[in-house]
Amino acid sequence: MMTPYKLIRKPPWGVGLAMLAFTTPALAAPPGDLAFGAYDPPGQFSSDGEVAIEHLFLPWEDVFLGSLYDADTYAKERNRELLVTIEPWTWTRDIRNTPEFLINGIRTGLYDSNMSAICAVLDELDSDITVRWAQEMEDESGQFIWSDWEPTIYVDAFQRMINVCRAVAPDVQVMWSPLGHEGLEDYYPGDDYVDVVGLSVFGLQAWEREQLGDEQEFLDIFTPRYERVKGFGKPVMVAELGYVGDADYVSRWENSVRQDYPQFPQLTSVVYFNQQEVHPWPDGYGLPNWIVTERVLGQ
Template sequence: MAQALSTPDLNSPRFPRELDSILPFGVYDPHGSFKNERGIAIEHVFLPWQDVNVQSLHSADSYAMARERDLLITLEPWSWSPEKRIPRRALADGIINGRFDENIQRVCRTVGQLRSHVTIRWAHEMDDTSGRYTWSLWEPRDYIRAYRHFVETCRREAASARFMWALKGENLLNAFYPGDEYVDVIGLSIFGLQDYDIDKFGRNRSFEEITRISYDRVTSYKKPIYIAELGIHGDDEYTLAWWNGVRNASVKFPALQAIIYFNEVETYPWPEHYGRPDWRVRRDIGADETQ
């Protein structure tokens, strides 16, 4: 993996100007806000396997190579058009029985042609209880069979790719572990939403507090751990405290190997009244306000 010893210099209260870290840092950055920033080690892209445009992977590869970044590809086993999505039971059975092998082969054959170092994050957050994903909360044995089938099929097309078992971090996650030979790295989703913390806990929760919950649930697997999605939304005091936690992440979480920021508005509304938090880095203020 490319190594980044410091994160970029951005003029934002959500991204302090001096955020030295020994961990590689990456971004999901669909609007290109980080395209000219130095010190980014990982470019994160999302892709559905239905209606997929594999040419977009070649474009992502060229973009990442030009910036000396590795690629993290989140591959979602559905269509981004809700009316085309397959029901959860049919999706699980179809993957296990090979119905979607062509989808897997099309994407992974393209991945095998890329020049970048690629990690594939497939069917992420399988432990999510909100119902947002049709692959969430399958029976654990079905998820494991589907995950293994995906990895075995994909490896035949993309032998050098690594595979990320990525989860939300719920207490039931261990039932979904597919086995050491199918997991190269573990991915966590960590989000800090100040309004939620105040409403539910009566106080601000820290980066360390929230990360610790999921991290401690997966360290027994002895795998490298990434924060595959990090998002922060709150006032300046809250967000700067979180970035201070990120700065010290390698000390508090020694198995953590990289942190990837989700620089976009939340795709799906949070439960209750929280809507779609805007995790994007603000770049519309002066440098003095970040100190």
Template structure:
């Protein structure tokens, strides 16, 4: 089970924007950390996936900078809306990734992060199909085309979720497919080198949303482990492999490389150790799995009661 997003933890090395104590949404993408390091309790990095010489490619969404100097991280994950965003700041992300030998992975969310400015599901899909948002996608992709880093673009993720989180998850599968195909077509007109990720949550209905092989270079999945949820709903601790297996089976037949685009886990030390040891390990059970990307932040969209906002972050901030 994984509920999330609206990503209100802000990004980029030009720092978190704060006004009268509250975060200003939008204006910049989210993911590149400030230079500030947190004060941590316990062992620094005790939740990090364990990377060995034969591990999968590893990366992170890392707004706090916990992976800034980690040589194992090869993918820098950013989120950005396609409205009310300063795309020029992507050059900062590019510079950050280049200095660390990382590729850029950009999740484009087709809305504004200012919640009171968002369109209804009906208005958004009608606008996309009418071409009113072509310029938004063109702006993102033409800017991404100027970057030096290799870029993968993930548009409108987790369209199959049922948690009432994303506007685009309220669309019919046919409308989603048409919209996704249109956005990739627009993007390709302005960016000849980017790869495109189709990224369902992993629900049984996901195949209805598949836009077709020519529009997908790689498939992304979201995999999160919360120990208390596992015990309450499964009667036991779930392993990483168990959490991934049903999702993996649903997309394996597509014949595309598979990435865990968002990964997180939280529980006691044994639970965390099990996930950390297995998440980036190559396994014959998942031969098409090529990379895992950690979601290194606190949850921002509440899980069902009583689970609240799980903290996926690998480093704990000190508390008084």
């Protein structure tokens, strides 16, 4: 069995790559009929035949692109597609650019070569590939330097980067992936630039109880987000999914996230984010640990 060579999202040690051994038992996907995927640095879903999508994150600066070939082999051995999230920055925090520098760099073509280099490698891979660029662009939390821009600026940047990518990788699918908040439609780059829409859905029981006054179910969070994107007429994925709480809370989520709901005809798949959060949750709730073996609290 191959050890997964993962592109790790913003790791604390400041590099983009790590060779991770299987140190935990293989886990099963949640019950249901929807296609299931995972961003899975620990390799906990490595032998689960129900996992159809392998999610990778990589920055477009300071990244070893040769690792994508290993990821392709890993996915092919398991009959999985690749969802590749490209984040337009470096994961080395103390040398990250400002939003203004990034905007100007994209506008002037400074970053064309970064996007082109990644997509040229993706074009050489055998797996079916979906590219997800600069996700959650309407988020106002300050997590990403590409979020909360003026919508027209983001749309121009998205269109430019997808044009650059398609010039060298014409067969990739393109995901536009808002968080799901009100106003997301202002950031839509147009039907010609979107093959699939991705959304993010995270449930944190303690935060919901104390800040909202009641626990949220998967449908409570997902439904309004789906309603905001269904009018685009594109397939919809939950590109990032996680939930943390007590055993009953996690069980309710676990048994609802892969169901084939008739009210969501465009929903095709859900992709679990099997990693601890790297950006603090609002209101002082720290870094929730979405890893499946850690997410049940009070055990």
